Amino acid sequence: MRPVQGGGAMLRLEKRPSPSRFWQWATPVLAVLLTMIAGGIMFALLGKNPVEALRTIFWDPLFNAQFASYSRPQLLVKAGPLILIAIGLSLGFRAGIWNIGAEGQYIMGAILGAGVGLAFYPAEHWFIFPLMVVAGALGGWAWAMIPAILKTRFNTNEILVSLLLVYVAQNILASMAVGLLRNPEGGGFPGSRSLSKYAASSNPELIAGTGMHWGVVAAFVAVIGAYVLLQRHILGFHIKLAGQAPRAARFAGVNPQRLVVLCMGISGALAGLAGLFEVTGPAGQISIDFNVGYGFTAIIVAFLGRLNPIGILLAGLLMALTYIGGELAQFMLGLPAAAIQAFQGMLLFFLLAVDLLTNYRVRLAARKEAA
Amino acid sequence: MTATELLRVEGVTKAYPGVVANSDVSFAISEGEVHALLGENGAGKSTLVKMIYGLVKPDSGRMMFRGQPYHPSEPRAARAAGVAMVFQHFSLFDALSVAENVALGMENPPPMKELSGRIRAVSTEYGLPLDPGRMVGDLSAGERQRVEIIRCLLQDPKLLIMDEPTSVLTPQEVEILFKTLRQLSAEGTAILYISHKLEEIRALCDEATILRRGKVVATCTPRDVSAREMAELMVGATLTPPARAGTPKGEVALEVRGLSVASPIPFGTSLKDVSFSVARGEVLGIAGVAGNGQDELLLALSGELPAPEGAVRIAGRDAGAIGPNGRRAAGLVAAPEERLGHAAAPDMTLVENALLSGLVRKGLARHGFIDWGATETFAAGIVKEFDVRTPGTHVAARALSGGNLQKFVVGRELSQAPTVIVINQPTWGVDAAAAASIRQAILDRAAEGAAVVVISQDLDELLEIADNFAAMNEGRLTPVRPVQGLTMDQIGLMMGGAHGMEVAHHGH
Amino acid sequence: MFGGIDPSLLIASLIVASVPIILAAIGELVTERAGVLNLGVEGMMIMGAVCGFIAAVTTGSAVLGFLGGALGGALLSLIFAVLTQFLLANQVATGLALTLFGLGLSSLLGQSYVGIKPPLTPALPFGPLADIPFFGKVLFSHDWVVYFSVASVAAVWWVLKATRTGLVLRAVGESHDAAHALGYKVVRIRIGAIVFGGAMAGLGGAYVSLVRVPQWTDGITAGAGWIALAIVVFASWKPWRALIGAYLFGGITVLQLNLQVAGARIPVEYLSSAPYLITILVLVIMSSAKGRGGRGKVALNAPASLGQNFHASR
Secondary structure (H helix, E strand, O other): OOEEEOOOEEEEEEOOOOOOOHHHHHHHHHHHHHHHHHHHHHHOOOOOOOOHHHHHHHHHHHHHHHHHHHHHHHHHHHHHHHHHHHHHHHHHHOOOOOOOOHHHHHHHHHHHHHHHHHHHOOOOOOOOHHHHHHHHHHHHHHHHHHHHHHHHHHOOOOOHHHHHHHHHHHHHHHHHHHHOOOOOOOOOOOOOOOOOHHHHHHHOOOOOOOOHHHHHHHHHHHHHHHHHHHHHHHHHHHHHHHOOOHHHHHHOHHHHOHHHHHHHHHHHHHHHHHHHHHHHOOOOOOOOOOOOOOOHHHHHHHHHHOOOOHHHHHHHHHHHHHHHHHHHHHHHHHOOOHHHHHHHHHHHHHHHHHHHHHHEEEEEEEOOOOO | OOOOEEEEEEEEEEEEEEEEEEEEEEEEEEEEEEEEEEEEOOHHHHHHHHHHOOOOOEEEEEEEEEEEEOOOOHHHHHHHHHHEEEEEOOOOOOOEEEEHHHHHHHOOOOOOHHHHHHHHHHHHHHHOOOOOOOHHHHHOHHHHHHHHHHHOOOOOEEEEEEEEEHHHHHHHHHHHHHHHHHHHOOOEEEEEEEEEOHHHHHOOOOEEEEEEEEEEEEEEEEHHHHHHHHHHHOOOOOOOOOOOOOOOOOOOEEEEEEEEEEOOOOOOOEEEEEEEEEEEOEEEEEEOOOOOOOHHHHHHHHHHOOOOOOOEEEOEEOOOOHHHHHHHOOOOOOOEEEEOOOOOEEEEEEHHHHHHHHHHOOEEOOOOEOOOHHHHHHHHHHHOOOOOOOOOOOOOOHHHHHHHHHHHHHHHOOOOOOOEEEEOOOOOOOOOHHHHHHHHHHHHHOOOOOOEEEOOOOOOHHHHHHHEEEEEEEEOOOOEEEEOOOOOHHHHHOOOOOOOOOOHHHOO | OHHHHHHHHHHHHHHHHHHHHHHHHHHHHHHHOOOOOOOHHHHHHHHHHHHHHHHHHOOOOOHHHHHHHHHHOOOOOOHHHHHHHHHHOOHHHHHHHHHHHHHHHHHHHHHHHHOOOOOOOOOOOOHHHHOOOOHHHHOOOEEEEHHHHHHHHHHHHHHHOOOOOHHHHHHHHHHHHHHHHHHOOOOHHHHHHHHHEEEEEHHHHHOOOOHHHOOOOOOOOOOHHHHHHHHHHOOOOOOHHHHHHHHHHHHHHHHHHHHHHOOOOOOOHHHHHHHHHHHHHHHHHHHHHEEEHHHHHHHOOOOOOOOOOOOOOO
């Protein structure tokens, strides 16, 4: 046993025989509480009233009559892409395949999808939007295939490649916004034609006042699909097995290379879809900075949800809340935007920190000298 | 005894949550004495020596070393006092050289050049030749053990602890090791020798302390008592050897021809032109010192390591290029040596672990969707039939003791009505009673007409259950010979003799 | 100033451009040699960049700025150390968290420092040496950090190869169980390596904000931390190769800037992608190069316990 010094007594970690089911669900809640405390301290250090700041972030967007009518629909708008991307990432993370370049796949999905749509401009056909959806998924999938193929063929680290490709995707986006996809009637300003105002390509709010759009629908479908896959299907079992015990997975007949291609492909396609739905709906057009880092925040969402589909659904909503609440706090209290980013990072830290309670018992033992 | 006392252990107790590893243990060793610590797996031998070596602190009790109170807080302190230890599972670093490995085990190592010279000198003096510049990962198991021993000897120890040193050696290498140890003992170094191999202890040790469930149950002079008496003290019961009927052999069920594959394991051993065949009802025992290609052979037979087409035939059909599930469908089941992480996923439940390899032959999924009900029934059946001690089928595999998990893993494979069974180290780390029941189950399947390949480092086990015998040596397999009429000498030569070590001792 | 391509100027600026990556890579190399995979290099660098900038501006001393940067990186890495070494959190996830948190916190800390000029870090006075044609420009026209970065590579190489500390560090990275059995303090050694990695990354970050750019803007390190991680793999965990890798990368960056300024016909966006694409290409080549036994060289040279957590059981 390795002792951890702590005051006059020692904290000892003791591995549990079986993972604790209670802590599996309790740790995210505990992490959120700890983050609120630490975040409160951070806000206090920034000269803000911590209680007011926390209330503005977590309560007002939902229940303050003045803001709720605007904020509540935003919850789904922001949670949709986060959940969609996080579901894809979680499958890979479960299998020990670390795609952290979802931001790039998100961008490429948006570009390819938008490109297909704009190619038909100004024709109006029913099939344009579905075709764009397919192209969006394809764009994200293809971008994720680069690290996947390099990993399976050359054993290249997928973490680094997928991440480096985000920078490349950003450069391609910049080039598209000022070049190929630029609105010819836009007076030379960067950015494409508005996709949301072009009926054939728009992704409208489906039920007024809810924020529900096709991307949110896709996110819910992905949650259900992932749940069934992981609970009932042999492929889901193999994904979990490969992540927990790679050698046992090979013994069970899992082909690790196929799993890499599959998991990277799914996560890339879902990220591409999220990008497409964003650019045709809430963002409205391809612009140089339409992406706001959902691809990275989704990593936090995936972990906060414990890589569990239902957990990710809840975590996505919570994270969306911090975005909206953060904007509100920025507007109401002058809280810097970066504070929210740090706050989200802290949430992930606390989650990782308390995670060990699931597999370990922490015991307080009086310091003992060897006899 | 006229010799001066070196180490005295008095009333030492050490408890872990749920287990008392050592309870009120006392014994003493004199200078130059070879003292055996004897007991089954889990009897508390390892914990006891870890306390002497400073890796674990006792809860109560005291130790005296050379007349002084002795309670090392860490291995460094133990080494400084003159206690050295050769580990059961090696404490070596594959990617470092012999000299670097030796330096890591010393308090104040001399510069590398000088150290290399001293390694050469000591290794020839004790008949353990070793090249200080070689990478440890490239050494054989016997050579790796020499690194550990030399690392200890360079410290000039008063007490040398050896934890199961012969499990990785051929019979010839064991002889050489014993010569070295006797030489050390004659020079005044005491040796604490941990083993459960009784004949070895009778051949080597002056005194023995026998542990059972953490307690000292007896002390004796091994030369004066029979192996059988010691075994019964150790186990606390009388044991019955497995019963077997002389089964008539059927047609060939597994045929391996010219199998050569590169090892996927870093510093592993590639298989070179391995050929053999096993008939229905036959048990083929494959012996060999650890690290001579046994793990690779299991991987190549289970299908985890792709083999060339035509190299492996199951029931007459080519299975060379087929993966694990294809081979299962063809009737072959396999049980790897490593239970946690290879044969079973540690954090998954027994039900999930039953699904892991039972999927194909037990038909546990339809259109890819898992039938959890049937899987549960399958798992519960294994637990019942193989007497797996567990609170239920929904506990994680890692919660089971080594022996119980082994029974589950072997039981899982044997419960699939296989045509061919391949098992690596079926009873490694399992207590005697459980080992006997596993062996019996294997023999029962053979009697029912399965072809069985048992890979094991335990020669006694192989001689007990196998009809035919072969050995692995540096990735090659010797010709198969009937067990009947084999002598220990012949077996030793099949396992590769002593890798040219005799010369060193003879020259001494 | 990049208009006409003067080779000596090109090499000189290549050397300067590589400094942040060298520093971060050599720190991460030590961390990984101890068996710890810290993917938070980017986060530690940017913390170093902002802390270094703040320290330099408040004290008016560039040297104190660099110290502040090292401290900032080290403090952030300490969070990683506690999470992974005591609380046994997954190293990949914790590294990512470190980067996300570092990006947020740095922009929070730096918001009132945008648009300020930091104190200057002058070139070392080499006197007449600096006037030697070509070599003067290439070798003797830099600030102290440039020489420090090369010296740190040499020092790390020497420590790893020839000292006991280096041997123990490598042993811990190779097999923490064996090192523990011999009585080495695995956790303590790893924490030391992590904090060293953090301090070096912070130093590299400070060089970006104090010399390379020199000012504070959000996300100023622009992926340099990830490049540093890639370079450690490229170098097969060998210090001098990391230096070569960093110079190679610096060369591409400088060349790419030169081509942009020279008005090459390739669009700017594609030129800016070049360093990332070439890093990927080099990773592919290194990962597929066959070493002994036909396995990938990278797989063979990687510290055997890289990324695995250690928890001593009985």
